[in-house]
Structures are given as structure tokens and as C-alpha cells.
Amino acid sequence: MNRAHAYKAAVQANETAGEDPDYGITMGLFSYPILMAADILIFNAHRVPVGRDQIQHVEMARDIAQRFNHHYGETFTLPEAVVDDHVAVLKGLDGRKMSKSYGNTIPLFGQPKQLQKSINKIKTNLLEPGEPKETDDSTVFQIWCAFADEPERSKCVKHLPRASGGVKRKSSCLSE
Numbered sequence: 570m571n572r573a574h575a576y577k578a579a580v581q582a583n584e585t586a587g588e589d590p591d592y593g594i595t596m597g598l599f600s601y602p603i604l605m606a607a608d609i610l611i612f613n614a615h616r617v618p619v620g621r622d623q624i625q626h627v628e629m630a631r632d633i634a635q636r637f638n639h640h641y642g643e644t645f646t647l648p649e650a651v652v653d654d655h656v657a658v659l660k661g662l663d664g665r666k667m668s669k670s671y672g673n674t675i676p677l678f679g680q681p682k683q684l685q686k687s688i689n690k691i692k693t694n695l696l697e698p699g700e701p702k703e704t705d706d707s708t709v710f711q712i713w714c715a716f717a718d719e720p721e722r723s724k725c726v727k728h729l730p731r732a733s734g735g736v737k738r739k740s741s742c743l744s745e
Contacts, residue, residue: 573602574625606630613646620658622666624650659715660708664692675712 570576576599580590602625609617609630617627627650634645658666661673668674675687691709714722 570599570602572625573599573629575601602626602629603633606633609648610634610645614648615646616651617648618651618653621652622658624652660711662687662690662692662708664708 576594579594579598583590583592583594605626606629609627610633617630619627627648631647631649634647638644638647661667661671662675663671663673665671665673676683679687688709691712693709694706713725717725
């Protein structure tokens with residue numbers, strides 16, 4: 570379990586701060602890879618679609634399954650991580666990778682007012698209203714694209730006004 574990225578990062582932070590390497594490291598942090606392995610292995614999936622930052626979870630699940638199968642017979646399917654390079658990391662409210670630990674997620678099952686309030690906090694570029702804006706670097710547009718179907722995305726890219734807050738106007742569609 571000490572190979573996990575999160576554990577190694579916590580140990581490194583402790584060492585940098587002059588603390589004992591295991592200071593503040595909980596059993597939850599240390600054993601999290603076991604929980605992830607259980608989530609992966611219970612479905613006996615051959616291929617598991619993940620983002621690049623999640624490959625290690627599948628690799629550790631595979632290691633655990635191999636060891637278990639060696640001792641107790643072929644029980645678990647050995648999962649393989651599948652990364653689709655066309656699927657980017659979804660940005661959060663502040664423009665960083667969306668993550669509960671960053672506190673920048675959108676509460677999809679929240680009340681409509683709470684949802685709209687979160688969406689209104691999405692970071693936009695610093696261009697003045699009226700200046701041309703591209704959709705490529707727009708967090709609002711990228712989040713919207715994650716939920717829109719292909720014909721809607723293509724139409725939007727073609728016809729979306731690139732000035733006067735056209736991209737920001739898409740935020741109202743996000744809450745629907």
C-alpha cells in the first residue's frame with residue numbers, strides 16, 4: 570500500500586515539513602487502494618475505463634487479484650486499465666481538475682438554486698466583455714460539452730457567439 574501516489578505524497582510533505590514521515594497519515598489514506606480494488610474487482614471486468622490519474626488503482630487491483638488467485642484459485646478477472654486520450658480531465662469550478670478534495674465540484678444532485686450558485690462560480694478567462702473568446706479554454710464550455718450530445722456540441726461550436734459572454738451564457742444550460 571505504500572506505493573500509492575497519495576500515500577507517497579503525504580510522506581513527502583511530512584518529510585519536507587520536518588515531521589515524522591507517517592505523521593497524520595490515517596488508515597483511511599493508507600488502505601484506500603484496497604477499497605478501490607474491491608470496487609474494481611467485484612464486477613470481474615476485463616477492461617476498466619479510467620483517467621490517467623487512476624491507472625495506479627487498476628494496477629493495484631490487478632496485483633491484489635493475481636495474489637489472491639495464486640493462493641485461492643482463479644477467482645477474480647485480472648482487470649486492464651483503458652485510457653481514452655480523447656476524454657480530457659473535467660475541470661472544476663476553479664479551472665483545476667474537478668475533485669471533491671479541491672472543493673471545486675458541481676453538486677449534480679443538489680437543489681436547483683445550489684446548483685446554479687455553483688455554476689455561477691465557474692472560473693472564466695479575464696478577457697473583457699465584447700472581446701473574442703475561444704471555447705477551447707473555457708471551463709464552462711468544456712463542462713457543458715461533457716453533458717451535451719455530439720450534434721448539439723457541433724452546432725454550438727459553429728454558431729456560438731465568441732464575444733459578449735456567449736460562452737458564459739451556456740452556464741444556464743448546465744443547471745437544466
